[in-house]
Amino acid sequence: xxxxxxxxxxxxxxxxxxxxxxxxxxxxxxxxxxxxxxxxxxxxxxxxxxxxxxxxxxxxxxxxxxxxxxxxxxxxxxxxxxxxxxxxxxxxxxxxxxxxxxxxxxxxxxxxxxxxxxxxxxxxxxxxxxxxxxxxxxxxxxxxxxxxxxxxxxxxxxxxxxxxxxxxxxxxxxxxxxxxxxxxxxxxxxxxxxxxxxxxxxxxxxxxxxxxxxxxxxxxxxxxxxxxxxxxxxxxxxxxxxxxxxxxxxxxxxxxxxxxxxxxxxxxxxx
Ligand code: DGL
Numbered sequence: 291x292x293x294x295x296x297x298x299x300x301x302x303x304x305x306x307x308x309x310x311x312x313x314x315x316x317x318x319x320x321x322x323x324x325x326x327x328x329x330x331x332x333x334x335x336x337x338x339x340x341x342x343x344x345x346x347x348x349x350x351x352x353x354x355x356x357x358x359x360x361x362x363x364x365x366x367x368x369x370x371x372x373x374x375x376x377x378x379x380x381x382x383x384x385x386x387x388x389x390x391x392x393x394x395x396x397x398x399x400x401x402x403x404x405x406x407x408x409x410x411x412x413x414x415x416x417x418x419x420x421x422x423x424x425x426x427x428x429x430x431x432x433x434x435x436x437x438x439x440x441x442x443x444x445x446x447x448x449x450x451x452x453x454x455x456x457x458x459x460x461x462x463x464x465x466x467x468x469x470x471x472x473x474x475x476x477x478x479x480x481x482x483x484x485x486x487x488x489x490x491x492x493x494x495x496x497x498x499x500x501x502x503x504x505x506x507x508x509x510x511x512x513x514x515x516x517x518x519x520x521x522x523x524x525x526x527x528x529x530x531x532x533x534x535x536x537x538x539x540x541x542x543x544x545x546x547x548x549x550x551x552x553x554x555x556x557x558x559x560x561x
Pocket of ligand 1: 300301330332333334363364475476478
């Protein structure tokens with residue numbers, strides 16, 4: 291048994307997709323979430339900058355004596371986590387591996403679509419992880435840099451002309467390429483899964499990296515006797531690096547619970 295909390299981080303709201311799944315699977319676990327809202331988006335920045343931010347994010351979460359961390363950010367998982375994870379005394383899990391394993395296992399025609407930030411697509415990491423599972427799989431990738439700022443600004447609802455126009459522009463070529471599986475390779479994207487799913491059509495399976503990674507971690511903790519003693523009542527503390535207001539409102543909407551008062555603003559300058 292291990293009652294220490296689990297750390298989860300992202301550049302902003304996207305990592306809440308992992309938090310939501312973790313809380314469903316392991317309702318007794320305490321979670322500490324960090325959203326780097328003062329520096330979002332990560333995906334258009336250089337690798338060196340993303341490495342620096344990743345190190346600070348994990349160091350901050352380690353100050354809560356966590357037992358494991360989920361890098362619930364596709365960009366970090368593909369671009370910086372391998373460089374940084376070894377510097378910390380706790381296991382660090384990235385969302386990309388779990389998503390790649392899932393996509394390779396569900397595709398029937400071997401054509402996997404991949405959408406992500408510019409940094410994630412440029413890294414080639416998802417392809418590497420998919421080909422480790424299925425060397426013959428064809429991966430059709432597309433960077434969707436406008437999705438993260440739109441989601442962070444609350445443009446997440448069906449019928450919103452801006453997000454729907456942008457989504458059609460990004461996704462129609464993938465649909466025409468005949469993919470039967472689509473990795474939502476940035477954790478912000480499942481927040482607009484309804485819009486994405488409608489454009490791709492019901493024959494395309496959407497893979498949610500945050501949810502897949504949460505499932506993987508739950509299994510690992512169970513196998514290693516690392517679960518908390520509690521079966522319910524886990525608490526989640528939220529920290530952000532910019533003002534709490536916008537984050538609280540959108541996070542409450544996404545998690546379907548009122549987080550006002552549970553979100554605190556912090557500075558990572560000393561980490
Ligand atoms: N949720 C992050 C990801 O999964 C967004 C990255 C960004 O801030 O650009 O890639």
